[in-house]
Amino acid sequence: MKLLRRGLVALVLLLVVAYAGIVGYMFVNQRALQYDATGDVTALTSTLLSGAEQVAINTGESVVNGWYQAPRAGMPLIVYYKGNSQSFSAEHERFEQFVADGYGFLAFDYRGFPASPGDISEANVLEDALAAFDFAATKNVPLLIWGRSLGSGPATYVASQRDAKALLLETPFLSAVTVAGERYPFLPVTMVMQDQYRNDEWIADVAEPVLVAHGTGDTTIDVSNGERLYALASNKDELWIVPGAGHSDLWDAGIWAHAKPFFERALAQ
Structure with missing residues (x-):
């Protein structure tokens, strides 16, 4: 015994x-x-963005690099916050469509991602996000915020701190620590996770109209994250759930066809 x-x-x-x-x-x-901060940087000259320019935005302690194109007269500018893989430049087809429809855009890599030097942390991502928005604000045109995946964190944070016309969140998390807890339920993630991206707290201070887009087949960030985050928004516009769509499927599923009327509604308010 x-x-x-x-x-x-x-x-x-x-x-x-x-x-x-x-x-x-x-x-x-x-x-x-x-973070998955790997991937090649697409040359601006190899895209259809003949009117765009490369920009280096001062964040105070460092510089983030991106592309900017002014909108057509009377049109708004989309400040685009990328997701958690590759460089922003890999999504140039999106920016080409924005421009084709008269929208301007600003897109960039956070520090530590392929086009921008530095170290990745939540504090740096949020600082970079504010610096990018403030750069866009100097152009004196209506600003729209679009955050995809990881970018839903800085997008929601910026919308809680600055005034824009609309906030579009594509495959967002309720918070990064929520996703980590769902993925590793046996670990004390709330106690040890440093970069938690608390969208669930920031959304309370977002006055802009909100559109949340998600797919039921998303295995990276479960669709319930988008649904719960949308429920917390005070200025709800649309919750667009695509049956069977995965984490990277919403552009092909037609998110732009939902984004444009959403932006038009927000601009008309």
């Missing part, structure tokens, strides 16, 4: 040490696990 008891104690101790090791590893390496 004593031998069995000792064996059970040893097993429990082994499990505790192993669990602590897993938590410790994830704590130390959490940003490498959270």
Whole structure:
């Protein structure tokens, strides 16, 4: 009996040490696990954006690099906050469509992503996001905010701190820590996660009209995140849920056809 008891104690101790090791590893390496900051930078000259220009935006401590194109006279400008993989420049087909319909745009890589030097952290991403919006605000045209995936964090934060005409959130999370908790329910993510992106708190201070777009087949950020975030918005416009659509499917599913009338409604208010 004593031998069995000792064996059970040893097993429990082994499990505790192993669990602590897993938590410790994830704590130390959490940003490498959270962000996918790899990919090539597409040359602006290889796109159809003949009227766009490369811009370097001062963030105070560093510089983020992106592309800017002014809108057609009387049209607004979309400040676009990218997702968590590759460079913003990989999405040039979106920007080409914006421009074809008369919209201007500003898109960029946060610090630590392919086009911009520096270290990735939530504090840096949010600082970069504010700097980009403030750069766009100097153009004296109506501003629209579009945040995709990871970009829903800085987009919601900026909308809570600045005045824009509309906020579009594509495949957003309720918070990054919510997604981490759903993915790793056996880990104390709320206690140890540094970059939590609390959209669930920031949305309370968003006065702009809000459109949330999500797909039921999203295995990266479950559709319930978008639904719950939309429920917290004070100025709801549309919740567009696409049956079967995955995390990267909404452009092909026709999100632009929903974005344009949403923006038109917001501008008319």
